[in-house]
Amino acid sequence: MMADQNPEQGSLNCFTCQARERTEWCVLDDAELELLNKGRLTREYLPGEVIFHEGDPCRGVFCLETGMVGVRKTDADGNSVLLYLVTPGDTLGYRAMLAGEDYRASAEALEPTRICVIDVPTVRSLLEHNPALGLRYLKRVSMSLGNAEEKILHNATLSVRARFAHLLLVLIDKYGEKSSDGPTEFELPLSRHDLASMIGTTPESMSRTIKKMESDGVARFAGRTVHIPEIEILVQEFEPDHYV
Known part of the structure; x- marks a missing residue:
């Protein structure tokens, strides 16, 4: 209270x-x-x-x-x-x-x-x-x-995947233990529904994006725990190739 x-x-x-x-x-x-x-x-x-x-x-x-x-x-x-x-x-x-x-x-x-x-x-x-x-x-x-x-x-210009990558980078900057040449792990402070609303998409689209990023080896998600094997790979998701 x-x-x-x-x-x-x-x-x-x-x-x-x-x-x-x-x-x-x-x-x-x-x-x-x-x-x-x-x-x-x-x-x-x-x-x-x-x-x-x-x-x-x-x-x-x-x-x-x-x-x-x-x-x-x-x-x-x-x-x-x-x-x-x-x-x-x-x-x-x-x-x-x-x-x-x-x-x-x-x-x-x-x-x-x-x-x-x-x-x-x-x-x-x-x-x-x-x-x-x-x-x-x-x-x-x-x-x-x-x-x-x-x-x-x-x-208006980025794909859902690129917008999510950008949000993850912002959250890592605030809450993650960053490493330029190794894995990074942190706890998401938000539900997936809130993550979706922050980047202007639906929870369903967010779930599909997370699954695709996992299958591509960009990140792993276990509940609210996020494991990023290499920050540079996540940064590349925010490059112009991922604009809509």
Whole structure:
């Protein structure tokens, strides 16, 4: 069950947070950090718990300290589509906060997760007084737009197999024990249904792609465990020969 922790409780605070240097908040001075610390609430979520729902009023931004979060939207047929993953150091909810809108997607904990929630008045006050913070958020929005454009391009020009290979390479970069001249093994953090939705295909097409990659010796799958004999072979799957 979701658990709340006030800023005064425990040892966690904005001054000692190890994830802060990877966030927009790294530009704050001590006085601003004190304001940030007073305006936050730490929450812990179990896998499957919803952090906010699509359409909820924006109540703040969410800074991920540990764990992993999936951002989802509901399509026209009522199916849940996984859009992207949020990992420690990432920020959630900033677009709704900046635009003064409701949340346009839902966020769900995919593993035990700890998040700091910073209320809207605190964020807006800091943005008004620290131009560097605003530039950091502008950079975050620009990167998000670039990633969305890249995903649209991949879905339009790459085969399902190439898109899946690219996703595996991204996941290996985050979760795998990489080796340039040997095998790589890691645990998929997602179900096959979510993997399919992330690359814009169906679970059935995903299953066929996995079987073909196994028969070609590109990868082996056992449940959520993925074994890649050679990273270079997987990289070759993302080459122009695999464009549609």
